[in-house]
Amino acid sequence: MANTSDTVLVIGACGQLGSELTMELRKMYGDANVVAADISTPKQADLRDSGPFEKVDVLDTNVLAELASKYKFKQIYHLAAVLSATGEKNPKFAWKLNMDGLFNVLDLALEQKVERVYWPSSIAVFGPSTPRQNTPQQTVMDPNTVYGISKQAGERWCEYYFQKYGLDVRSLRYPGLIGYKALPGGGTTDYAVDIYHKAIEGENFECFLSENTYLPMMYMPDALKATLDLMHAPAESIKVRDSYNLSAMSFSPKEIAASIKKHIPEFEITYKPDSRQKIADSWPQSIDDSAAQQDWGWKPAFDLDAMTEDMLVNLKKMKQEQAV
Ligand code: SER
Numbered sequence: 001m002a003n004t005s006d007t008v009l010v011i012g013a014c015g016q017l018g019s020e021l022t023m024e025l026r027k028m029y030g031d032a033n034v035v036a037a038d039i040s041t042p043k044q045a046d047l048r049d050s051g052p053f054e055k056v057d058v059l060d061t062n063v064l065a066e067l068a069s070k071y072k073f074k075q076i077y078h079l080a081a082v083l084s085a086t087g088e089k090n091p092k093f094a095w096k097l098n099m100d101g102l103f104n105v106l107d108l109a110l111e112q113k114v115e116r117v118y119w120p121s122s123i124a125v126f127g128p129s130t131p132r133q134n135t136p137q138q139t140v141m142d143p144n145t146v147y148g149i150s151k152q153a154g155e156r157w158c159e160y161y162f163q164k165y166g167l168d169v170r171s172l173r174y175p176g177l178i179g180y181k182a183l184p185g186g187g188t189t190d191y192a193v194d195i196y197h198k199a200i201e202g203e204n205f206e207c208f209l210s211e212n213t214y215l216p217m218m219y220m221p222d223a224l225k226a227t228l229d230l231m232h233a234p235a236e237s238i239k240v241r242d243s244y245n246l247s248a249m250s251f252s253p254k255e256i257a258a259s260i261k262k263h264i265p266e267f268e269i270t271y272k273p274d275s276r277q278k279i280a281d282s283w284p285q286s287i288d289d290s291a292a293q294q295d296w297g298w299k300p301a302f303d304l305d306a307m308t309e310d311m312l313v314n315l316k317k318m319k320q321e322q323a324v
């Protein structure tokens with residue numbers, strides 16, 4: 001259950017997930033109780049104007065400690081990371097940010113007696129030898145991107161901090177996340193967000209993945225619900241302490257284009273696979289999330305066509321408002 005007087009820190013609050021999650025948390029805990037922190041300043045007016053913002057580099061332990069003694073956080077959501085495609089351009093930096101960032105947060109949580117920590121993992125923890133259909137919770141994991149390796153290692157460390165120090169850290173293996181409010185940065189699943197922007201602007205879309213590349217995906221409202229449901233479940237029902245498999249839908253570029261065409265018949269897609277194809281080919285096509293269903297009642301609401309309808313309506317509205 002949510003203790004609505006908790007103070008909450010969101011690190012990576014300006015990102016695709018962070019910007020929406022911060023707003024949801026502010027609704028639940030009160031605007032002043034949810035501190036948005038990021039290395040860049042918020043562009044979104046609602047995020048910027050609704051509550052406290054702190055400029056933070058998660059690699060700077062002094063700043064983190066100052067922040068923690070100022071606000072006395074009860075919960076931390078640590079979302080800052082370098083994603084899969086960007087990580088391949090500078091693997092050592094991706095490793096440093098993703099791993100040291102996590103250690104800094106886990107250690108801060110222990111030192112400051114933070115009650116609960118959230119840290120996202122990803123389908124990128126799986127690799128070419130993992131079963132690709134209905135990928136089980138526990139299976140072969142041989143990630144071959146630095147992002148995936150850092151997420152797999154991070155999962156082990158989360159479980160370690162739970163087993164060894166009793167830190168209540170919780171995690172989800174997100175599929176590709178799709179939302180209209182903020183753009184993702186540097187991921188392999190980003191095409192499924194860009195495609196809607198192009199469609200609504202009346203442009204055609206050149207896809208960096210081939211037409212039949214199936215990947216697990218999720219609409220943002222479902223991702224927010226999963227995250228908050230997990231974080232508000234009683235500790236004893238959280239049986240998986242590395243990271244939960246999480247599933248909503250799977251589709252290919254050809255199928256998302258067909259879903260858009262139902263609303264915008266003139267929309268066209270072409271394919272020009274680049275280095276991200278290899279990453280996508282190493283990831284699962286669909287995910288078995290029965291542990292999340294059983295342990296804390298996970299159930300998604302959106303399939304591909306429901307998401308397309310909602311994305312197009314809201315993107316159109318947003319673009320009209322921006323034009324005024
Ligand atoms: N969406 C992420 C990426 O593509 C995976 O977690 O990198």
